[in-house]
Amino acid sequence: MADKKQLIILGAGPGGYAAAFYAADIGMDVTLIDPEINPGGVCLYRGCIPSKTLLHIAKVINESEKAAEWGVKFSKREINIDKIREWKGSVVSKLTGGLGHLSKQRKINYIQGRGSFESSDKLKVEKADGSTEMLSFENIIIATGSHPTKISSLSIDSDRFIYSSGALDLKDIPRTMLVIGGGYIGLELGTVYAALGSKVSVVEMMPGLLPGADRDLVAVLAKRANKMFESIYLNTTAEGIVETKNGLKVTFEGKDIKEREQEFEKVLMAVGRQPNSKNFGLENTKVQINHKGFIKIDDKRQTDDPAIYAIGDVAGEPMLAHKASHEGRVAVEAINGQKAAFDPGAIPAVVFTDPEIAWCGLTESEAKEKGVDYQVAKFPWGASGRAATLGRNDGVTKLLIDPKTERILGVGIAGPGAGELIAEGVLAIEMAAKVEDLSLTIHPHPTLSETIMESADVFFGTSTHIYRPKRK
Amino acid sequence: MIKEVRLPEVGENIESGEVVKVLVSIGEEIKLEQPVVEVETDKAIFEVPSTEAGIVKEILIKEGEEIKVNGVIIKVETAESKIEEKPEPAKPEAKEKTKPEETSEADKMEKAEKQPESEKQDKTEDRIPEQIAPASPSVRRLARELGVDLQNVTGTGSGDRITDEDVKAYAKGIIISKQTAGAALITQQKMPDFSAYGEVEIKPFSKVRRITAETLSYAWNTVPHVTQFDKADITELEEFRQKHKGKIEEAGGKLTLTAFLIKVAATALKVHPQFNASVDMARGEIIYKKYYHIGVAVDTDRGLLVPVIRDVDKKSVARLAVELTEISKKARDKKIMPDELQGGNFTVSNLGGIAGANFTPIVYWPQVAILGVGRSTLEPVYIDGRFKPRLMMPLGLSYDHRIIDGADGARFIKWVVDALEDPFLLALED
Numbered sequence: 001m002a003d004k005k006q007l008i009i010l011g012a013g014p015g016g017y018a019a020a021f022y023a024a025d026i027g028m029d030v031t032l033i034d035p036e037i038n039p040g041g042v043c044l045y046r047g048c049i050p051s052k053t054l055l056h057i058a059k060v061i062n063e064s065e066k067a068a069e070w071g072v073k074f075s076k077r078e079i080n081i082d083k084i085r086e087w088k089g090s091v092v093s094k095l096t097g098g099l100g101h102l103s104k105q106r107k108i109n110y111i112q113g114r115g116s117f118e119s120s121d122k123l124k125v126e127k128a129d130g131s132t133e134m135l136s137f138e139n140i141i142i143a144t145g146s147h148p149t150k151i152s153s154l155s156i157d158s159d160r161f162i163y164s165s166g167a168l169d170l171k172d173i174p175r176t177m178l179v180i181g182g183g184y185i186g187l188e189l190g191t192v193y194a195a196l197g198s199k200v201s202v203v204e205m206m207p208g209l210l211p212g213a214d215r216d217l218v219a220v221l222a223k224r225a226n227k228m229f230e231s232i233y234l235n236t237t238a239e240g241i242v243e244t245k246n247g248l249k250v251t252f253e254g255k256d257i258k259e260r261e262q263e264f265e266k267v268l269m270a271v272g273r274q275p276n277s278k279n280f281g282l283e284n285t286k287v288q289i290n291h292k293g294f295i296k297i298d299d300k301r302q303t304d305d306p307a308i309y310a311i312g313d314v315a316g317e318p319m320l321a322h323k324a325s326h327e328g329r330v331a332v333e334a335i336n337g338q339k340a341a342f343d344p345g346a347i348p349a350v351v352f353t354d355p356e357i358a359w360c361g362l363t364e365s366e367a368k369e370k371g372v373d374y375q376v377a378k379f380p381w382g383a384s385g386r387a388a389t390l391g392r393n394d395g396v397t398k399l400l401i402d403p404k405t406e407r408i409l410g411v412g413i414a415g416p417g418a419g420e421l422i423a424e425g426v427l428a429i430e431m432a433a434k435v436e437d438l439s440l441t442i443h444p445h446p447t448l449s450e451t452i453m454e455s456a457d458v459f460f461g462t463s464t465h466i467y468r469p470k471r472k
Numbered sequence: 473m474i475k476e477v478r479l480p481e482v483g484e485n486i487e488s489g490e491v492v493k494v495l496v497s498i499g500e501e502i503k504l505e506q507p508v509v510e511v512e513t514d515k516a517i518f519e520v521p522s523t524e525a526g527i528v529k530e531i532l533i534k535e536g537e538e539i540k541v542n543g544v545i546i547k548v549e550t551a552e553s554k555i556e557e558k559p560e561p562a563k564p565e566a567k568e569k570t571k572p573e574e575t576s577e578a579d580k581m582e583k584a585e586k587q588p589e590s591e592k593q594d595k596t597e598d599r600i601p602e603q604i605a606p607a608s609p610s611v612r613r614l615a616r617e618l619g620v621d622l623q624n625v626t627g628t629g630s631g632d633r634i635t636d637e638d639v640k641a642y643a644k645g646i647i648i649s650k651q652t653a654g655a656a657l658i659t660q661q662k663m664p665d666f667s668a669y670g671e672v673e674i675k676p677f678s679k680v681r682r683i684t685a686e687t688l689s690y691a692w693n694t695v696p697h698v699t700q701f702d703k704a705d706i707t708e709l710e711e712f713r714q715k716h717k718g719k720i721e722e723a724g725g726k727l728t729l730t731a732f733l734i735k736v737a738a739t740a741l742k743v744h745p746q747f748n749a750s751v752d753m754a755r756g757e758i759i760y761k762k763y764y765h766i767g768v769a770v771d772t773d774r775g776l777l778v779p780v781i782r783d784v785d786k787k788s789v790a791r792l793a794v795e796l797t798e799i800s801k802k803a804r805d806k807k808i809m810p811d812e813l814q815g816g817n818f819t820v821s822n823l824g825g826i827a828g829a830n831f832t833p834i835v836y837w838p839q840v841a842i843l844g845v846g847r848s849t850l851e852p853v854y855i856d857g858r859f860k861p862r863l864m865m866p867l868g869l870s871y872d873h874r875i876i877d878g879a880d881g882a883r884f885i886k887w888v889v890d891a892l893e894d895p896f897l898l899a900l901e902d
Contacts, residue, residue, distance in 0.1 A: 339616045345604050405631045407606060432606035434631040 005031045007335060008123060008140040010115045010280075013041020015312030015324025016143035017099055023332045024106035031109040031135065033125060038100035039110070040092075042145055043321045046165040049095060051188055053088045054168070055352050058195030062354060066391060079196055085170045117281035120305050124281075139307050139335045142287075142295060143328065144280065146273040146313035154180070156241050160248050160266050164189060167268050174198050174265035176230070178250055180238050182209040184351040186270035187221075190229060191353050199230040201264070203252065205237045210351060213412075214364045216378075217357050220394055220414035224354060233257055241267060275314040299341040300334035301327050309335065323347050346410075346429040350419035355395055358422035361429045362400050362410030374409055375401045377435065377459035379451045381415050383466045386446040392416055397451035399425075399435060401459060406434045417448050424452055435459045475524045476544045477508055486810050488540045489513035490679065491533045496546065500528045509533065509545055512679055516813060517806040526550040607634035618643040645754030680775040691837035696873040699832040699844075700881040704892040706848060707863045712895070725794030729845070729865070730768060730822045735792055736891045737820055737843055738764040738784035744884045748817050750838040751875050758875055767816030767836060768796065770803045777803045778836060780816040824848055829866045840872035843888065865892065 009020045012034035020032040020039075036045060043049060064074050103110050113127035115135075123140065125133045148163040155161070159171075167189045173196045179186040182204030194200045202209070202225075209225065209232070210218050225232060236254030243249075247265045275293045282289065286305035288296040294317075295310040297303055303310050309331040312324030326344065333340035346361040367374045381387040381395035395415020402409050411425025428438060439456035443449045457463035479489065493510040496502055507519035530547040533539050605612065605622035606629075614636055615622050625642045627634035666672045677685065706729070713727055720727040741748040741764055750759045764785040767778040779799040784792060802808045819836045822845040833844035846866035852859035869885045876884075 339619070341616055343604075343609075343612055343616075345609070405606070407631050431608045432631065432633045437630075 005029065005109075005135055005137040006139070007031070007332075008033065008115070008135060008137045009143060009328075010123070010140060011041065011143035011145055011312070011314075012036065012039035012099075012110075013143060013145050013312060013324065014043045014321035015145075015328045016041065016141070017103070017328075018325035019141050019143065019311065019328030019332050020108055021102065021106055022329045023335075024108050026332070026336060028332070028336070029109075030106075031111060031137075032103065033111045033113055033115045033123075035112065035114055035128070036096070037112055037128075038096040039103055040096040040099055041143075042165075044092060044096050044099070046168055048321055050088050050092055050168045051164075051192070052352060053091045054084070054170070054192040055188060055354075057084060057087075058192050059354060061195045070391065079173065081170060081173060081196075084196075088168075088170065115280065117284045120285045121307060137307070139309065141301075141328065141331050141335075142282075142303075142308065142310040142314055143312045143324065144276040144314045146275050146319055148269065149272040149274050151269070151271065154238060154241055154269065156243060156248070158243050158248065160243065160264075161241065162266060162268050164268070164270055167193070167270075176247070176264045177201070177266045177268060178203065178238075178248075178262075178264040179268045179270060181269070181271040182206070182211075182232070182234070183270060183272065184210065184353075186268065187225070187351065187353045189268060189270065194228045198266075200228075201231045201233065201262075202229055203233045203236050203238055205235070207235050209234075210357065212363075212365070213349075213351070213357060213359065216364075216396065216398070217359065217412050217414040220355055220396055221351075221353055221357055223394060228354075238267075273313065273319055275319075277314050299343070301331040301342060302334060318347055318349060320347065320349065344430070345432075346426050348422045348426050350422060352419060355392070355415045356418035357412075357414045358418040359412040360410065360422055360426045361408070363412065364400065364410075367400065367410075372409070373403055375403045375459070377401060377455045379455040379458055379463065379466070381448075381451060383454070383463075384446075384448060384451050385465075386448050386450065387415065389446065390416060395448075395451070397421070397455045399438070399452075399455045399459065401435050406436065406459075408433050408435060408438065411452070413451075415448065415451075421449055421452065424449065473550050474529060475526070475548050475550050477520075477522050477524055477546045477548060479511065479520060479539050479541050479543050479545060480523075481541055486513045486541065488538050488543075491535050491537050491539055492517060494531060494533070494535055495519070496522075496528050496531070498528050498531060502526065502528060502548065511539065513810050516808045516810045518809050520545065522546075522548070524548040524550055605634060606632055607639075611636050611639060615639045620646075641755060645752075678774060680777070684776055687837065688834055691834050695835045695837055695840075697832070697835060697870050698873045698876075698878065698881060699868050699870045700878075700885050701830050702867050702869075702885045702889050704865045704867060704889040705853065705862045706865045706892055709892055709895060710848075710863050720790055720793045723790065723794055725790070725797045727790075727793045728796065728822075729824060729848075730820060731789055731793040731796050732892070732895070733820050733822060733843065733845060734766045734768060734781060734784055734796070735787075735789050736888055736895075737766055737818055739891065740884055740887050741818055742785060743887060744880065746876055746880060747841045747871070747884055749840055749875060751840065751872060753874075761817050763817070765815050765817050767819040767839075768800070769819060769821035770800050772804045774806070777808065777813065778816065778819055779803050779808055779812050780814065782815070818842065821845065824865065830868050832868055833870045835870050835872055840875060841884070842870050844868040844870065 006029040007023050008031045009016045010033050012032050016032065017039035020030050023030045032039065061077060111125055111127060113125045115123045115125045118124050121136050123135045123137065125135055127133065164185050175198065177193050177198045177200045179190045179200060179202045182202050186202060187209065190200045190202055208215060208218055209222055233252060233254060236252050236257050238250050239253045240251040241248050244263060247263045248267050249261055249263050250267060252260050277289050277293050277295055285308055287303040287308055290296055295303055295315050297310050297315050301309045301311050301315065311327035311331050313319040327342050330340045330342045348358060348360040350356060350358040362372060362374065376398055378396060378398040382393040387393050387395055392415065397413045399408055400410035408428045411422060413421050435456045438453055439460065441453060443453040454463045454465060458468060461468065489511040491509055492512050495510065496508050502522050502525065504525045505521040508522050509520050510517060511520055526548040528546050529549045532544050532546065539545065606627055607622055611634055612622065618639060620639050620643050622634060625634050625638050628638050629635050709732060713729065717727040745760055748761050752759060763783060765780050765782045766784045767780045770777050770779060781792065781795055781799065799812065816839060818839055819842040821833050821842060823831065824845050824847045827847050829846040831844050831846065833842040835842050848863050848865040850861050851864045853862040867885060867888065869881060871881050
């Protein structure tokens, strides 16, 4: 007779562990299953956390070079790749170890292993120690995450051909590197390698970097990226990869590309992520999967199989850790009998490049596509005192405003620290704030957060630091 | 292509009806607008016209069954195309049945992927902030917990922001209306066994009787009633009526005293706006109406019905007489639509055609007043030093004392009496 669990959570990434901790906090008996020794998932082991650790190093390198202009010249840097790897590893293990500890404190039954469905109420768990156990459950939350998209025609079995996790492993610093995909993962990792000394090229099939983000924000990034990267090939695709003696020879296709064949020491494939919805027995349940591979869910995150819930990357776009954690709590509340619903006003997106790009709510491209009436109020960081002290006047803050109600519909920021600044925009949208509310809120001086207040002032034609009267 | 014919919206607050008669059969070819079923809702019986033309493939309802608004009545195969049948969004139960039985794992997976889109969809992908109710996350959660749809709540905050008070006030309104509606029915005492005393026959309520019982109990329980009596000398009005009724008859109407009464009532409402109102206790508001629709109580063999005549203030007595004749006939012939029984601001109940002097009518909630009219009789009236035989009409005005004071009631009924005694007064009001 299988042991009947009240709640099993399959996958201990930011969605799974947030759900597990919350469920335990409200008194549920929780079993958390993940192949890793501690909770954390891709985000902590092979994603957000290690990449941000490395991006901080990149920032220090870049700023130390820039400091020469301000009268502080450092001697030539020495990169100790082993030390960097060790530091990054220590950050990851500190956080994942902490989560393991928090899991124990909450008396969560953490199983290191992989689960697969035998039926709608049975899960077979293959444990890391080689044993298997059959568990039955009242409810289960699937939080199995996603994996990098593979393009079979370009895949090549070589140490030189890597995905994001391989790039984060930081085996070496290649002299040259090609990043396939101009999305946020490719640009972030490209930034790291460029700072460490690699000559990085980026190839993107779309006409601009970061497809989906507003062009005026991307323009701020593109300006620096053009200097930082060896080359950026837009409207271009990689058609083939062949291993040679010294590297990988890549064939490009695109009307703007001059050198159709180029050799790189390493190629990083970063063209998106796919949900992990296969190969763990979902077909033995009533769970349904859509044409993109995402598990179908409702507002409560419940699947077509009433006992089974799904959250995070496996349950739909946007594939972001903070969306997953919020969904995890919603699913737990729903299972607990509360009238829960995943009902965000805005989900922020941040690209941790230099400069950072962040947005939330409505974007201009989305507004145009859907025919939403909006007005833009924009504050260029050239007029920000704080930006000047940082030697960074290239940023921009903008608000998208509903002309009828004057409510904030969207916020977009490009510049250092945009990822931290965007939280205020999310709160403004969630609270249904009017542009006047932002204008009347005192912001600390001198900070970059003032750019949000001043954008609101721009809407009324009364920004202190730029003279741009409102057109009548 | 298979298309559905559904029960349309038939009137405000009407959610379902009973199928009285199915007028088509499977295999029958039907035309657009052809009646498909007869449906009885609250107080009306009406025919539902087909929204499609073609062959009836399936009848989804039976006589005597309840059908909800927007419920499918029949499925029709239309001429356009017979091949392109779009897969319907499968319900969870339905899917369970259609699940392939024993197939290989890979096969199963592929089939699962190809299944038609179910209703489980990530709804957040396509939302834009302007479609989200302007309320903070905690207010949205409160609304969810109270079962309040924020789209129905009017925000009182800046930029129409919905506050937690707005949500609570809205929820309270729902609860109060539910409680009071149910109260009259719940508190029934134990019924004695009448058969112990003699022979009885037990019949279930007809739909009209049940609704009448419910609405009157509700009105009686919620509206603090006052009834004000008076008499109007209609001797001259009656002479006028007798003189002109032939002309109206030619136009297809019957010039009854009721036609005059509703005209007088509409004009009286204009002069006394607090009678042309409704009380919203939940929100603490009085709703004043700027239109003058008058209900008329009609005795039918199904029971009491109150058809409504619209914009009485804009119509002549002659026209009202014609309309009144038509709508009463419709009510008696079961041809009246639910919409024609709704939207009244004030009701006239004239029992003068039958018998009886004074009675105390019950206000037809959410209206706030009703005029009851008894049988006119010749009475000696003391005029200019001597008694004269005059035709006197007994009037009873019941009103909602919550918003109408006694003095207002007296003024209103005096106005009505004066208007009936001197119809020229009506012409002076616009």
